[in-house]
Amino acid sequence: MRFVSALLAVASVVSTVKGYWLGDIPHQGFAPFAGSPNYPVFRNVRDYGARGDGVTDDTAAINAAINAGNPCNKNCVSTTMTPALVYFPAGTYLISKSVFPAYFTQLIGDAANPPTLKATANFAGFGLIDGNPYYTENLNWKSVNVFFRQVRNFVLDTTAIAPGTPATGMHWPTSQATSLQNIVFNMPATADVVHVGLFIEEGSGGFITDLTFNGGATGASIGNQQYTMRNLKFNNCKTAIIQLWDWGWTYHGLSINNCQVGIDISAGGSSKIDTGSVTLIDSSFTNVPVAVLTAWTTTSSPATAGSLVLENIALTNCPIAVKGPSGTLLAGGTTTIPAWSNGHRYTPAGPVQSAGPITPNSRPASLLAPSGQYFTRSKPQYESLGASSFLSARSFGARGDASTDDTAALQSAINAAAAQGKVLFLDYGLYRVTSTLKVPPGSKIVGESYPVILSSGAFFNDVNNPQPVLQVGNQCGQKGQVELSDFVVGTQGAQEGAVCVEWNLLSDAGAPSGMWDVHVRIGGYTGTQQQVAQCLKTPGNGAVKGGCVVAYMAMHVTKKAGGLYMENVWLWTADHDIDEAANTQITIFSGRGLYIESETGPFWLWGTGSEHHVLYQYQLANTRNIFMGQIQTETPYYQPMPNALTPFAPVAALNDPDFAVACAGVEGNCAAAWGLRVLNSQDVLVYGAGLYSFFSDYSTSCSTFSAGQTCQQRITSIEGTANNVNIYNLNTIGTREMLTRNGARVAWFADNVNTFASNVAVYKSS
Template identity: 65%
Template sequence: MRFSTFLTAVASLAVGINAYWLEDVQHQGVAPFAGDGYKVFRNVKDYGAKGDGSTDDTAAIAAAMNDGGNRCLQGCASTTTTPAVVYFPSGTYIISKSIMPPYFTQLIGDPAQRPVLKASSNFQGFGLIDGNPYFTENLNWVSTNVFYRQMRNFVIDTTAIAPGTAATGIHWPTSQATSLINIEFNMPTDASTVHVGLFCESGSGGFMSDLTFNGGAAGASLGNQQYTMRNLVFNNCKTGIIQLWNWGWTYINLQFNNCGTGIDISAPGADNTLAVGSAIILDSSFKDTQVAVKTGYTTSTKPDTAGSVILENVKLDNVPTAVEGVDSGSLLAGGSMTIAAWGQGHRYGSSADRQFSGDIAANTRPASLTGDNGYYSRSKPQYEDLAASDFVSARSSGAKGDGTTDDTAALQSAINSAANGKVLFLDYGLYKVTGTLNIPAGAKIIGEGYPIIMASGDFFGDINNPKPLLQVGANSGDAGQVELTDFVVGNKGPAPGAKLIEWNLASDAAKPSGMWEVHVRVGGFRGSDMLIEQCLKKAGSSTIDPNCIGANMMMHVTPKASGLYMENTWLWSADHDIEDKTNTQITIFSGRGLYIESTVGTFWLVGTASEHNHLYNYQFANTKNIFVSMFQTETPYYQPLPNAIEPFPVTASLNDPDFAASCSGVAGNCAESWGLRIIDSSDFFIYGAGHYSFFNNYDTTCSTVEAGENCQSRIVSLENVSNINIYGLNTIGSVSMLEKDGSSVASWQDNVNVYPANIMLYRSG
C-alpha cells in the first residue's frame, strides 16, 4: 500500500466514515434505447482508476465515461438515449489530459469525502473537465443546446501546473438543466499565476452553487445569457469573477476574501460599447479586497443600459473602493460598512429621473422569506448521512422503466413504501404512467441520472378536464413536507389533459418543501412519441395537430398550498428534437407553464425557467410573498401561427388570459404567450428576469434591433397588484417591456441593452 493510500484509509477509519450510499445501493437503471447491457451507473474504480494520488487515472476515467460504445461526444448534436452517472469514490485522481464528459452525463463524487481531480505537472488540455470541447474551431455542441448535465462534490486542483502556464479547472459552456455544485478549485497563489478555476464563454444557463475558489488569476471567467449563482467563496484570487458578457446575472451570498477585485463587469464590447448587460449582487460580503465591483457604466454608456448593476445587503470589511468605474474612478467609496442598496441603470415606477446612479431604497423583506443570511435558501439534499438501507428502489418495487410497461401501480407502491422514513431511489428509466401518482407528506424522492415519469393514455386526454400526473398532497392545504430531487416529468404521446405536477402541500415557511433539479419536458425526446417524425415544424401554417399537444399545464400550485423552495427547475416544451443529428425544430403544444394561485404564498424560485408554453410561461394570481432570482422564459417559436387563442379553451377558474378580448385594439402580435403575468397579488421580490421572444413563426428577423423588436406586442403584465419589486428586467422581441393594468409602462426603444432591453429597477405602489 502506498503511504498516501494508507493515510487516507487510516483517516477514514478514525472518523468512522462509510462509503456514500450511492456507491452501495444496487444499480438497476435501464436505458431503453441504448442497447442490451448498457450501464447507466459507472464507478470509475471499476474501470481501473486508483485514486491513490500517484497513478495517472486519465484513461480509466475516460473508459468509465465512454463505456457503451454509442455515447454522444465528437460530432454528436445531442441525445437523451445514453445517460450515464459516473461516480468517483474518495481519493486523489491524477489527470494528465482533459476529461470530456459525453452529452447527458452526471459526474458525482462522495460529498462527505470529496474526491480530488489533480492535474499532473505535464497536463495537456483545456480544463481538467472539458464540458464542451473544441475539436474544431467551434464548440462540439451548440452551447445553447447543452442540457441535462451536472457535476458535484469534487476538488479541482491545478497547483502542480506552473503558475505562469495557462490552466483551467472546468470548461463549462452549457445551458438549462445543468449545474455545478459543491466544488472547490485550488490554484497557485503566486503573483505570476494565470490559472482560471471556471471558464464559461457562452450558453443559456443556468445555475451553480456552493463553489469555492482559492488562488488563481481569476476564480471564474464567465460569459452566458443569464445565470443564478449562489454560495460562492473566493479566497486570494487576483480577480474573483471576470464577467466576459451577459444579458443578466444574479449573484446571491458571495464571499470575497483578500482579492484584488471582487467582480469585474467592465468588459468592453465592439465599437466602444459594453459587453455586460447587467448584474445583481445580493446578500454578499467583501473582505480585505481592493475593489468590490468594477464597472464600465457611465451616463453616456452605449448601449444605453449596458453595465447596469444593483447591490443589496452587501457587507464591506476593509475594502477601499466599493464600486470603481473604469474611466471614472471611485463611484462608491468603501471602508467597513454595509451597503443597503445602491445601483446604476434605468428605473420606472417612480417620479424620479429614469436614469439613476447612487443609493436606492432597499427592499423590505417579509420575514417569511428570510433565513440566517438574507433570503432563505437550501442546498440540494444529497442524504450523505444515510446508508444504502435507507433507500427504496423503484425497480425493486416492480417498476420496469422500459418506456412501454404501465408502471403506475408499481410506482405508487414504491412511493408509499418509501414514505415511512425512507427515500425513494428512482432508478434511471422511462416510467409510463396512466393515472395520477399521489406523493404524500413526508416523501423524499431522488432520481438516478434524470429518470422520466411520463403521462400517457386516455386518462390525460381531455383538454377540458385536466388531471394531475404527480399530485403532491392529495388535497389543497394538506400539511407536511416533501423533497424531490433530480428527475424529469414529461409525456408519452398526446396528453392534452395532463397537468404534469399539481402541488397541494402546505409546508411551514421555516421548513419548506423543496424541488431541486426536477424538470418538466414535453416532447422532443425518444419515448415521448413527439419527434420530427410526428411533429416536424410547419412554418407558415396555423394548423394544430392534436397528436402534438403534450400537456395542458406543466405545474399548478393550488390555493391552499404554501412553503415551496424551487431550485434549478426547467419547465420546457421542446422546440427541437434532442435526438436529431441537427436539432431540427418541431412544433409541440403545451397550454400553461407554472401557475401559482396560493393565497398563503411564500415561495422561492431560484434559477428557474419556463419556455414555449402557449398561454403563459409564469402566472401568479391571488398570491403573495414570492422570491425570484433570474427566471427566464421564451415565447413559442411557432406563434403567431397559430396564436394563443386556440386550441386551449379559456378557463375562468384558472384565471386564463382571454386574448380574444384583451387584444382588441392592440397593434401587432398581441395574442402571444405571456412571459410573466401577475394578477391580484402583492409582495414580489424579483432579482433578475429574462423574458424573450425570438421568433415570428420560426423567423428571427423580428427580434433584431433593426426590425424594431416586434415579435410580439407585450410580454409582462401586472394586473391589480401592489408592492411588486423587480431588479433587472430583460426583454427581447417585445415592443412593450412591461404592462400595468393594460397600459405600457416602458418600451424597448428607451432601454436598449447589449441585446435585450433592460429596466434595472421597477417598483409598483
C-alpha cells in the same frame, strides 16, 4: 466478552456503511433506447481501472468510464438515449489530460468526502473537466443546446502546474437544466499565477452553487446569456470574477476575500459595454480594494448596458464599492450597502438614468433566513445515510421501458418509502403511468441521471377534465414536507389534459419542501411520440396537428399550498427534437407554464425557467411572498401561426388571460404568450428576469433592434393590486412593450436599449 461484543458491533457498522450511499446501493437503471439491454447507466470509475491513489495516472480509466456504452460525445449533436451517472469514490485521482463528460452525463463524487482531481505538472488540456471541448475551432456541442448535465462534489487542483503556465479548472459552456454543486478549485496563490478556476464563454444557463475558489489569477471568467449563482467563495484570487458578457446574471451569497478586484464587469469599455446586467444581493467583500469594477457611465453605450443592482452588501476594509472609468461611483469602507443601482429606473414611472442609492425591497419575514438574507438550501445529498436507507423503484417491479404501465409499481414504491422513512431511489428509466402518481408528506425521491415519469393514455387526454401526473399532497393544503431531486416529468402522445406537476402541500416556512433539478420536459425526445415524425414544424401553417397537443399545464401550485423551495427547475415544452441528428424544430402545444395561486406562500424560485407554453410561462394570481432569482422564459416559436388563442380556450377558474378581450385595439402581435403575468398579488420580488421572444412563425428576423423588436407586442403584465411587486434587471428580447400595468404601457423597448436585450434596472410597483 463485552469488549469482544463491542468490537463486533463496531465491525458490523463499518461493514454496513462502506462509504457514500450512491456507491453502495444496487444500481438497476435501464436505458430502453440505448441499443443494448446491458447499457451501463451507472459507472464507478474504480470499476474501469481508476485507482484514486494520487500516484497512478487515472485519465484513461476515467474517460473509459465516461465512454462506456458509446454515449453522445465527439461528433454527436445531443441525445437523451444514453444517460450516464459516473461516480467517483473518495480519493485523489491524478490526471494528465482533460476529463470529457459526454452529453446527458453526470459526474458525481462522494458527497461526504469529495474526491480530488489533481493535474500533473505537465497537464495538457483546456480544463481538468472540459464540459464542451474544442475539437475544431468550434465547440463540440452548440452551447445553447447543452442540457441535462451535472458535476458535483469534487476538488479540482491545479497547484502542480507552474503558476505562470495557463491552466483552467473547468470549462463549462452549457445551458438550461445544468448545474455545478459543491466544488473546490485549488490554484497557486503567487504573484505570477495565470490559472483560472471556472471558464464559461457562452451558452444559455443555468445554475451554480456552493463553489470555492482558492488562489489563481481569476476565480471565475464567465459569459453566458443568463445565470443564477449562489454561495460562491473566493479566497486570495487576483480577480474573483471577470464578467465576459451577459444579458442578465444574478449572484447571491458571494463571499469575496483578499482579492484585488471582486467583480469586473468592464469588458468592452464604456463605448461598447459587453455586460448587460448584474444583480448582486446578500453578499460580502473583505479586504478587497475594489468590489465592483465597471465601464458604465451616464453616456456609455448601449444606453442601459452595465446595469448593476446591489442589495444588502457587506463591506469590510473595502475602500471602493463601485469604480467606474473616471473613478469612484460608490465609496466603500467597512459598511453595509442597503441598496444601490446604476441604469434605468421606473419607480414606477421612467426611464430615469441614474447611479445612486435606491430604497431596498421590503422583504417578507417568511422569505428570510435568521441572518436576514433570503433563505437558501442546497440540494440534499443525504451524506449521513447508509445504503439501507434507500429503496429502489425497480425493486418494486417498475420497468422503466416507456411502454409497460408502471403506475401501480411506482405508487407502491413511493408509499413504501414514505411509510418506512426511507428515500426512494428512482433508478434510470422512462416510467409510463396511466393515472396520477400521489406523493404523500414525508416522501423523499432521488433520481438516477434524470429518469422520466411519463404520462400516457386517455386519463390525461381530456382538456375539459385535466388531471395531475405527479400530485404532491393528496388534498389542497395538506401539511407536511417533501424533497424531490434529479428527475423529469413528461408526457407521451396526445395529453390535452395533463398537468405535469400539481403541488397541494403546505409546508412550514422554516422547513419548506423542495424541488432540486426536477424538470418538466414535454416532447422532443425518444419515447414521447412527440418528435419530428409526429409534430414537425409547419411555418406559415397555423393548423394544429392531431396528437401534438401534449400538456394542459406544466406545474400548478394550488390555493392552500405553500412553503416550497425550487432550485434549477426547468419547465420546458421542447422546441426541437433532442434525439434527431439535426435538432430539427417541432411544433407541440402545452397550455400553461407555472401557475401559482397560493394564498400565503412563501416560495423561492432560484434559477428557474419556463418555456414555450401557449398562454403564459409564469402566472402568479392572488398570491404573495414570492422570491424569483433570474427567471428565464421563451415564447413559443410558432406564434402567431397559430397565436395564443389556439388551441387552449381561456378558463376563468384558472385566471387565464383572455387575449381576445385584452388585445382589442392593441397594435402588433398582442395574442402571444406572457413571459410573466402577475395578478392581484403582493410581495413578489424578482431579482433578474430574461423574458425572450426570438421568433415569429419560426423566423428570427423580428428579434433585433434594427427590426424594431416586433416578435410580440407585450411580455410582462402586472394587473390589479400590486403591493411590493418589484423587478430588478428586467431584460426582454423581441418585444416592444417590456412591461404593462393594467393594460397600459410602462416601459418601451427603444427607451432601454442594451447589448442584445432591452433592460430596466429597477422597477418598483409603487
